[in-house]
Amino acid sequence: MxxxxxxxxxxxxxxxxxxxxxxxxxxxxxxxxxxxxxxxxxxxxxxxxxxxxxxxxxxxxxxxxxxxxxxxxxxxxxxxxxxxxxxxxxxxxxxxxxxxxxxxxxxxxxxxxxxxxxxxxxxxxxxxxxxxxxxxxxxxxxxxxxxxxxxxxxxxxxxxxxxxxxxxxxxxxxxxxxxxxxxxxxxxxxxxxxxxxxxxPEGHYTVPVGKAAIRRPGEAVTILAYGTMVHVALAAAEETGIDAEVVDLRSIVPLDMETIEASVRKTGRCVVVHEATLTAGFGAELVALISQHCFWHLQAPPIRVTGYDTPYPHAHEWEYFPGPVRVGAALKTVMEAS
Missing domain, CATH: 3.40.50.970 (Thiamin diphosphate (ThDP)-binding fold, Pyr/PP domains)
Structure with a gap:
């Protein structure tokens, strides 16, 4: 290695x-x-x-x-x-x-x-x-x-x-x-x-196409993320102390629905995090799929934490990004839902 x-x-x-x-x-x-x-x-x-x-x-x-x-x-x-x-x-x-x-x-x-x-x-x-x-x-x-x-x-x-x-x-x-x-x-x-x-590792190896990875196991809530937002999700889970399971999608097409469904059905709660804008972002597709396949297991509505629906703000990009504070607030919201 x-x-x-x-x-x-x-x-x-x-x-x-x-x-x-x-x-x-x-x-x-x-x-x-x-x-x-x-x-x-x-x-x-x-x-x-x-x-x-x-x-x-x-x-x-x-x-x-x-x-x-x-x-x-x-x-x-x-x-x-x-x-x-x-x-x-x-x-x-x-x-x-x-x-x-x-x-x-x-x-x-x-x-x-x-x-x-x-x-x-x-x-x-x-x-x-x-x-x-x-x-x-x-x-x-x-x-x-x-x-x-x-x-x-x-x-x-x-x-x-x-x-x-x-x-x-x-x-x-x-x-x-x-x-x-x-x-x-x-x-x-x-x-x-x-x-x-x-x-x-040195040399040749592959990561399976369309296979998600669980970066942090948990029982209370599922966080779905990819790319940079995986690290934001990990930080938010640790800073809040909430027993969140962080799923790194790795690829969005093909999508590993088997891993997503298993996690959300186990936890009953879900937060989706991505950097792109909210409207018509890939998080909307994830929430739709979760609602379709995991509805009877949900204990709270899924929440999306994303970039804002604005042109990309050059001078304020770090306020634009979902960060551990915003993701942490979403985690607390779904945990408080009855």
Missing amino acids: ARMTMIEAIRDAQDVAMSRDEKVVVFGQDVGYFGGVFRCTKGLQEKYGLQRCFDTPINESGIVGAAVGMGAYGLRPCVEIQFADYMYPAFDQIVSEAARLRHRSNKDFTAPLTIRMPTGGGIYGGQTHSQSPEALFAHVSGLKTMIPSNPYDAKGMLIAAIEDDDPVVFLEPKRLYNGPFDGYHEKAVTPWSKHELGEV
């Missing part, structure tokens, strides 16, 4: 995948010589050459469109969209081409591509570098959407995504790149060592 940051784990995952399969290619803006704006591809071009790790123009539609074509003809592209906010020019390629290729060709072609995107806020990147668009991808049939919360999962999930025969959107929480909250703010909590999530 080696201790790695999420950046190092993501870089190592691509290195492992490229070393095992010559059909894996990595490309995007600044990913080659420069090694990526966050250095997630540093050294790959030097090791594997210009044919397998290369820079592209600033053209997100072209990046994803080229990846779809490469995937259809047998390669396994792993491309980087420099920030998730930049994916909108490529959205038609993602939705109309990558997601539908298997079905529209009657399985004659597939799109085994992975689209990596740094997501969320926490680095004072402003409105066009801080969005959390995961619900947009979850709405699209034919896409898989994965969001790791720690280095171990980041490496294993990314390798699994690259090896998957269908298109995967791989969202990387920027606040976790160098550890929870990345030391950018005095409100940072929960270092890797506290929950032993920083140990990463």
Whole structure:
């Protein structure tokens, strides 16, 4: 085992995948010589050459469109969209081409591509570098959407995504790149060592696609979260002293309803936490599913703790984020409900 940051784990995952399969290619803006704006591809071009790790123009539609074509003809592209906010020019390629290729060709072609995107806020990147668009991808049939919360999962999930025969959107929480909250703010909590999530095996391994993980067992209330919010949920449970079970979804499509149902039926209460805005966020889908499948086990209405329905506030992003205080208040509310 080696201790790695999420950046190092993501870089190592691509290195492992490229070393095992010559059909894996990595490309995007600044990913080659420069090694990526966050250095997630540093050294790959030097090791594997210009044919397998290369820079592209600033053209997100072209990046994803080229990846779809490469995937259809047998390669396994792993491309980087420099920030998730930049994916909108490529959205038609993602939705109309990558997601539908298997079905529209009657399985004659597939799109085994992975689209990596740094997501969320926490680095004072402003409105066009801080969005959390995961619900947009979850709405699209034919896409898989994965969001790791720690280095171990980041490496294993990314390798699994690259090896998957269908298109995967791989969202990387920027606040976790160098550890929870990345030391950018005095409100940072929960270092890797506290929950032993920083140990990463060498070599090849995968984390099952669509399998959630219980990060903290509990009996009183279930907290559903993913990405950065897993650490916020853990902090809230510890600060309140409430016996909360924290479920890290890992991927939102496919969704591990078996683990979710088992937890909510056991506790009878549920709090959903995500960084994206409230209205039509993925939390709404989770609450709908919980109400449908766990209604007779609920002792209180499920509560969502999310970002606010406002344009992303550059100067006040830490007030925008769900934090341990807001999540703790939600926990107390569901515990007091009769």
